[in-house]
Structure formats: C-alpha cells, structure tokens
Amino acid sequence: xxxxxxxxxxxxxxxxxxxxxxxxxxxxxxxxxxxxxxxxxxxxxxxxxxxxxxxxxxxxxxxxxxxxxxxxxxxxxxxxxxxxxxxxxxxxxxxxxxxxxxxxxxxxxxxxxxxxxxxxxxxxxxxxxxxxxxxxxxx
Amino acid sequence: xxxxxxxxxxxxxxxxxxxxxxxxxxxxxxxxxxxxxxxxxxxxxxxxxxxxxxxxxxxxxxxxxxxxxxxxxxxxxxxxxxxxxxxxxxxxxxxxxxxxxxxxxxxxxxxx
Numbered sequence: 486x487x488x489x490x491x492x493x494x495x496x497x498x499x500x501x502x503x504x505x506x507x508x509x510x511x512x513x514x515x516x517x518x519x520x521x522x523x524x525x526x527x528x529x530x531x532x533x534x535x536x537x538x539x540x541x542x543x544x545x546x547x548x549x550x551x552x553x554x555x556x557x558x559x560x561x562x563x564x565x566x567x568x569x570x571x572x573x574x575x576x577x578x579x580x581x582x583x584x585x586x587x588x589x590x591x592x593x594x595x596x597x598x599x600x601x602x603x604x605x606x607x608x609x610x611x612x613x614x615x616x617x618x619x620x621x622x623x624x
Numbered sequence: 625x626x627x628x629x630x631x632x633x634x635x636x637x638x639x640x641x642x643x644x645x646x647x648x649x650x651x652x653x654x655x656x657x658x659x660x661x662x663x664x665x666x667x668x669x670x671x672x673x674x675x676x677x678x679x680x681x682x683x684x685x686x687x688x689x690x691x692x693x694x695x696x697x698x699x700x701x702x703x704x705x706x707x708x709x710x711x712x713x714x715x716x717x718x719x720x721x722x723x724x725x726x727x728x729x730x731x732x733x734x735x736x
C-alpha cells in the first residue's frame with residue numbers, strides 16, 4: 486500500500502503529519518507502540534526540515550510518501566528542496582552534556598536514528614530524497 | 625494543542641498536561657514549569673495521564689530543568705505516563721534521569 490501527502494513548512498502542520506502517518510500505518514497488524522515510534526520519527530525529521538531547512542516558510546512544501554510492504558516493512562520517502570541535511574553524518578550530542586548545558590533541543594535526530602533501521606539520502610529530479618526504512622512484520 | 629492546568633495540594637505544585645507536546649507547543653510546557661519554579665515551588669508533580677503525545681521538543685524541556693532543579697533543591701516527578709509516551713522517554717534513557725511514578729498517589733508519596 487502507498488500513501489502520499491504534501492505539507493506546507495509550518496510547525497502547526499506537524500499534527501497533520503502525525504495523523505497522516507498514524508492512519509497510513511493502521512490496519513497492517515502493527516501495534517500501537519510500534520506505530521507511535523514511527524509517528525515520532527517522522528514528526529522529528531519533519532520538524533527538522535520545517536524549522537532548519539525552510540525557516541518555517543509556509544510557501545515552501547515537501548512531500549511525504551509511505552510504502553507499507555508485506556513481509557518487508559515500511560519505507561518512508563521525503564522529497565524536499567530545502568537545504569540538504571545529511572542525517573547519517575550527524576554526530577549525536579551527549580545527553581549528559583545537553584543536561585549540564587540546560588539545552589532544550591538536540592535530541593530529535595537521535596530519536597530518528599534510534600527508531601529507524603536505515604536512512605539513505607539521494608537526489609531525485611533536483612530534490613533531496615530522504616528514505617527511512619523500518620523493518621517490521623506487516624500483515 | 626496542549627493545555628496545562630496548575631493546582632496545589634499538600635504543598636506540592638501539580639501541573640496537569642492535557643494534549644500533545646511537540647515543536648509548536650513545547651513552549652507552553654516550558655512556560656508552565658518556569659512559572660512554578662520562579663514562584664518558589666519546592667516540589668513539582670507533572671501529571672501526564674492526559675498527555676497524548678510528546679516529541680523531542682517536550683523531552684528537551686524536561687531535560688533542560690534537570691540541572692536547575694538540582695541546583696535549587698527542587699524535586700520533580702512525572703506520573704501516569706501512557707505506554708507510548710513512556711516508550712519515548714525510554715528510547716533516550718530519560719526514564720533513568722527523571723523520576724517517573726506509576727500514578728499521582730505514588731508521585732505524591734515520593735515527594736513527601
């Protein structure tokens with residue numbers, strides 16, 4: 486099954502993204518905790534693109550595709566024309582250090598990397614495609 | 625998207641978080657905690673029974689207060705986390721760095 490949505494780059498659209506991801510993943514035999522973790526990962530990477538890649542510009546948009554494949558898992562593809570962010574090269578900050586410095590941010594991409602099994606980046610028709618793979622049992 | 629109710633009981637400041645805390649609403653959670661800290665709270669209980677969702681922005685708010693609360697000798701407990709919300713804390717290991725109690729009664733007892 487394939488699902489697709491185009492989203493404007495404002496923070497208030499994050500809820501819409503979460504609802505879309507949750508609805509797309511329902512009825513495929515996944516439990517609520519598995520679905521919630523994937524909803525969180527997509528919320529985090531979307532927030533990163535909206536805030537850091539597009540400065541919350543409502544005129545900018547990106548596209549999210551979800552492919553649920555029986556016997557394989559879920560592939561999320563995000564097509565974006567904002568600044569490229571290489572999540573695989575991102576060096577996760579130390580949690581204890583963030584706490585000592587009383588930082589409020591910096592853990593979103595750690596969550597994405599911990600939840601997803603594989604992340605790939607490539608260029609498709611002038612856009613960056615972020616592919617996030619989650620290996621889960623699909624009915 | 626998030627509503628935070630503040631009440632006091634037995635000298636404990638209770639913040640009841642209702643709704644979803646994400647990158648667009650985490651500032652409200654931050655403001656609510658900041659306000660009780662600035663007003664001299666010594667014991668804070670965060671009731672999460674109606675917290676439906678939390679992202680890293682919300683986790684970041686809690687993380688940012690750990691050091692300040694320690695310095696000011698303020699105790700804080702989180703209670704009544706749903707399984708999916710608790711899972712988010714566990715992924716980062718924050719369940720080991722924050723005090724999390726099963727329910728409000730256990731949280732009140734912990735703070736006494």
